[in-house]
Amino acid sequence: MKLILLGAPGAGKGTQADIISRKLEIPTISTGNILRAAIREGTPVGLKARAIIEAGQLVPDDVIMGIVAERVARDDCRKGYILDGVPRTVAQADALTEHGIDVDLALCIDVPDEVIIKRMSGRRTCSVCSATYHVESNPPRVEGVCDACGGQLTVRKDDQPETVLSRLEVYHAQTEPLLAYYKARGKLVTVKGEATIEATSKKVFEALGID
Numbered sequence: 001m002k003l004i005l006l007g008a009p010g011a012g013k014g015t016q017a018d019i020i021s022r023k024l025e026i027p028t029i030s031t032g033n034i035l036r037a038a039i040r041e042g043t044p045v046g047l048k049a050r051a052i053i054e055a056g057q058l059v060p061d062d063v064i065m066g067i068v069a070e071r072v073a074r075d076d077c078r079k080g081y082i083l084d085g086v087p088r089t090v091a092q093a094d095a096l097t098e099h100g101i102d103v104d105l106a107l108c109i110d111v112p113d114e115v116i117i118k119r120m121s122g123r124r125t126c127s128v129c130s131a132t133y134h135v136e137s138n139p140p141r142v143e144g145v146c147d148a149c150g151g152q153l154t155v156r157k158d159d160q161p162e163t164v165l166s167r168l169e170v171y172h173a174q175t176e177p178l179l180a181y182y183k184a185r186g187k188l189v190t191v192k193g194e195a196t197i198e199a200t201s202k203k204v205f206e207a208l209g210i211d
Contacts (some may be wrong), residue, residue, distance in 0.1 A: 007109035011034035056166030111193035
């Protein structure tokens with residue numbers, strides 16, 4: 001199964017992608033994680049992307065498409081994959097097709113803006129491995145410490161309220177049109193994001209026909 005996850009920043013796409021990935025044994029291709037690793041390592045792509053991401057804007061298509069095309073060509077994508085964070089615009093969706101990157105379904109997790117803002121203000125990200133937590137819905141076993149690697153948990157700049165508002169404006173203007181794009185192609189499935197990860201996963205599995 002080849003999936004795209006859609007929804008506003010903070011809707012829970014990354015969390016649900018991890019759950020689906022384990023269930024179907026297919027990789028999640030998260031451009032956000034790839035870019036954050038590049039930023040942390042100080043690569044040329046990372047330096048270029050840092051200012052754009054921190055301002056709540058979109059990384060240029062040429063950077064994104066290069067990352068994705070290389071990733072889906074790997075052997076572990078033969079059974080399928082999950083795209084998380086791309087496409088973000090209709091132009092990127094067309095570019096994916098031009099690069100021979102196809103999808104079976106576009107799954108949208110629908111969450112209201114006011115819920116997004118509350119969620120993201122409580123999000124914490126590992127400074128080492130980029131694992132994400134939430135102080136209420138998905139807290140680490142030890143406050144401020146990553147369960148996976150023991151790294152320090154921090155509040156990313158793009159999770160701060162003023163940046164969240166900017167990111168939501170960008171989402172509604174540039175990414176939300178993808179819903180109509182994939183609906184017109186008969187590939188859109190929408191589920192309402194629930195209060196808990198487990199409840200949302202149940203709806204996602206039902207929508208995808210996963211037992």
